Amino acid sequence: MKKIKFSIPNIKNSHLNDVKRVLKSGWLTHGKYTELFENQFKKFTKSRFALTVSSCTAGLHLICLASGFKKGDEVIVPAMSHTATSHAIEYTGAKAVFCDVNYPSGNISVEMIKRKITKKTKGVIVVHMAGHPCDLENILNFCKKKRLTLIEDCAHAIGTLHKKKHAGNYGVAGSFSFYPTKQITTGEGGMVIVNNKKLFLKLKMLKQFGIDKDIKDRKKQGEYNVKDLGYNYRMTDFQSSLGYNQMLNYKKNLSIRHLIAKRYIKNFKNSENIDHMEYSKDCSFFVFQIFCKKRDLLLKHLKKRGIGVSVHYINPLPKMEYYKKKYDLKISDFKIAKMYADRNISLPIYPKLSLHNVDFISNVIKRFIDEK
Ligand SMILES: Cc1ncc(COP(=O)(O)O)c(C=O)c1O
Structure with a gap:
């Protein structure tokens, strides 16, 4: 009987050669491919900054933290999503408030968000279900009016556009996923895009333990300060090489x-x-x-x-x-x-x-x- 797989990663032999090259080089993280992949993704999405992370979930967690969500706050999310979307809110101590979705898009709209607003609402996370864009312009305008932080879960959205602008550029930041069934994969992995420099620097610091200096910027080996309770949410350089090569095609x-x-x-x-x-x-x-x-x-x-x-x-x-x-x-x-x-x-x-x-x-x- 003929068998058809649900998904097959688009990985070529030349991509594997690059993975091998990185592994053999001994420089397995913070390397050349991480920078190349981030620059390439930035160009593809036309965002000012891009940051590799260990997963889309890690990226969402960092964005929620950097947005200041905390205990006592409420953040609205679609009832139809991967649990990563709501978990990212709950990690910060804030409450995930679920909102019904439209059929058959699976996306949320301003009308649906409105029904869930309370005095405690601090933000909204949208998901572009299956890659179909949410009504981003209207949602963003509504969030601005209500002083809510808009975050985009772009796990399905590599190549999703709204009014000619790439998804992830409407909210304060967008987090993408490179899980094996996604359009491109790094095994596990993700990318955050952001347009505000202050937020980018905060996310970058939180992604690496709260450390304030990249290796290349240190005057003395090991010289750095820890400015916040950060995490280790980095992507390895061999994963970045896989992502970079798939993005070329x-x-x-x-x-x-x-x-x-x-x-x-x-x-x-x-x-x-x-x-x-x-x-x-x-x-x-x-x-x-x-x-x-x-x-x-x-x-x-x-x-x-x-x-x-x-x-x-x-x-x-x-x-x-x-x-x-x-x-x-x-x-x-x-x-x-x-x-x-x-x-x-x-x-x-x-x-x-x-x-x-x-x-x-x-x-x-x-x-x-x-x-x-
Ligand atoms: C909508 C959505 N958000 C977040 C995630 C989590 O992505 P990751 O596995 O990269 O953490 C997924 C996973 O597939 C997803 O479908």
Whole structure:
């Protein structure tokens, strides 16, 4: 039986040669590739600063800390996301307040945020679900009016645009993920983009234990001061070399994702029982999501047919025990997120996936949905 993987990293032999070269050099962290990768990402997203981190979660944590969130504060997040988004708030002692999402985008809007505002609200974290941009301009204007800090969880958003500006540039900062299923991967890893120099320097210090000087800026070996309770959230140089090399081909990667998305949309055109987002040139297509009522049966069927898929995400965050118990949450308050969680399936979309296989996947799904 033919097997189609949900995702395959876009790593070439030449990228592995560079990893080997870095490992053999003995200079495994704070190296040349970290600087190259950060400069390249800065250019790609047209942001003033970029900072490698050990994961998107680490980046979000640092941004929340640097934004001053603390016990007694509330920060609004979508009920439909990876738990990293809300955990980043909770690490600081602040409270994650969940907000219902739109269907089928999975994104939050000003209207939804408004319903969750209290006197304690200090910020909002948006997620660009599957790579579809949130209504960033309106959300930012609203946050400015209410004096709220806007943060962007860009885990799905390498290549996501809103009004021609890259995601991550509307909020005070944006954090990207290079987890293995993402559009590019460094194993684990992430990147924070930011446009304010003071915030960048603070994030940079917090990323490396609270140390105030880079190795190259020290007059004497080991001479530095510790100015804050920072963390070790660095990325290694061999990971940076992997990220850098994949970004060199990223425009091509993105254009193939768009081709595949268009093909799925064409294939599902007459399928009344399958919902999906319309095609958008501004989407990064981290995954291609479809929504159907018979989701769980379809998952089993696809597994039997050797087609790898994923679910983003199986439960809304307010249903997760940690949050449900802590804040006594009721899932009936998040009706759309619940429907979204019950119906979504993420289909394969990556450069090594042929259009022939996209048609095969689409036909298996259509036949199953129409039969049931
Ligand atoms: C929306 C979202 N935010 C944050 C994360 C966490 O990313 P990382 O694994 O790089 O910490 C993920 C992970 O996939 C995610 O989907």
